[in-house]
Amino acid sequence: MARRCAVTGKGVQTGNLVSHSNIKTRRRYLPNLQTVSLLSDTLGQMVRLRVSTHALRSIEHRGGIDAYLTSARNEELSLEARRLKRRISKANKATQAAA
Template identity: 60%
Template sequence: MSRRCELTGKAVQVGHLVSHSNRKTKRRFLPNLVNVTLQSDALGRRVRLRIAAASLRSVEHRGGLDAFLMKAKADELSTNALTLKRELEKKLAAQ
């Protein structure tokens, strides 16, 4: 399982650990990934996702999982979230 947010695409970044003597060694900046269960109002079910903690705030800011997925770009989403977005689009088109 990759260390990547399923909704925003936030992933591991690489940088330097700089010592007092200004030596630089490689280090990794890991995203704060959490396993969450979000409720989809349109689909009427719960969805388990592995997202960054900052993404959880973005989901709440946009008005829930359904609104976030409708505004999200397809290239940022994981395959799991992309299939969820397609289901959501079909459900909303049927109504």
């Protein structure tokens, strides 16, 4: 499983660990990823995603996973998030056509 956020695409960064004697060794900065189940109002079901805590705060700020994905550009979303966005937009169009 990749250490990459499913929504924002935030991944592992690298840098140097610098000791007191100024010796530099490579290290990895891992993102704070959490596996969460988010309720999609449009789909009417829970969606399980592995997202960073920063993305989780952004999703809650925008009013849920549906609102976050519909307002986000496709270029800034991962493949998994784009597929979910497509499912949500199809469900929205189906409910509007039925009404």
